[in-house]
Amino acid sequence: MNIGEAARRSGVSAKTIRYYESVGLIPAAGRTAAGYRAYTANEVETLRFIHRARSLGFSVGNVAGLLELWRDRSRASADVKAIALKHVADIERKIAELDTIRRTLLDLTTRCCGDDHPACPILEELAT
Amino acid sequence: MNIGEAARRSGVSAKTIRYYESVGLIPAAGRTAAGYRAYTANEVETLRFIHRARSLGFSVGNVAGLLELWRDRSRASADVKAIALKHVADIERKIAELDTIRRTLLDLTTRCCGDDHPACPILEELAT
DNA sequence: TGTTGACCTTCCCGTCACTGGAAGGTCAAC
DNA sequence: GTTGACCTTCCAGTGACGGGAAGGTCAACA
Secondary structure (H helix, E strand, O other): OOHHHHHHHHOOOHHHHHHHHHOOOOOOOEEOOOOOEEOOHHHHHHHHHHHHHHHOOOOHHHHHHHHHHHHOOOOOHHHHHHHHHHHHHHHHHHHHHHHHHHHHHHHHHHHOOOOOOOOOHHHHHHHO | OOHHHHHHHHOOOHHHHHHHHHOOOOOOOEEOOOOOEEOOHHHHHHHHHHHHHHHOOOOHHHHHHHHHHHHOOOOOHHHHHHHHHHHHHHHHHHHHHHHHHHHHHHHHHHHOOOOOOOOOHHHHHHHO
16 A cells, blocks of 8 residues: 555654654555555554554654564564663653642742733733 | 853753743843853742742743743732643643553553563563 | 863754755545 | 646754854963
């Protein structure tokens, strides 16, 4: 099937499929006589896998690692779990950062009248 | 003072100060006879303001808006508050996204033995 | 006076994961 | 034969910088 169909079935845009090929996340697809990329159902499955992994926030690098483990029938699930737990830790760090900022901003915005006068604790805090 | 000293006092790296100048966040600094950028205490204050705003996650575009309001003595605090509340909403959306991913991953990693066997619910989920 | 070493300058490339768009070739239907 | 929906490659831009090269400047010290 053509790249457009593969995109529709996998949820990965044609542009992005070409990008994944260019960075080596997927091998170069076969070509028709006219030079069109041709995809098998199997390759679409791989694209779906990638799409799901990316939507869980895994970096393209990590997705490459997960793909390799997925294909490796003699893998240790510990290796998969390690990648996932590392990712969870990163996410939790990020959430903590955002939450600190959120609380600071909520405090400041609560103290800001938000009227037509210039006095503003938000600007005061930034200017401190 | 030179850019290095301004960087040390403001917390914004010299590289980043030049970048802010190049994108118009700050006006071009004065120059010494030798072509070195020269900063006043006032300009360092502005850089400190920018540094604090950026550390609260405001985009450079929003920082430009906050700087303008900061300098505008006839500003309405409502305009500042609006920028801050919009940012809070963005952060909360981001936290919610991350938390959904986090919960999914925690569920999967909990169900993954993480031993030397290949069976792995994480890969199974991605392959579904 | 010469020389070091710490500054500073501009410029370009790389990051991450794409997205947009231009210029042009291919295919199926009407 | 023509339309329109595909496909191709290539280049540039995104945000917010950081790295590093090549070269100029300055203050201190021998």
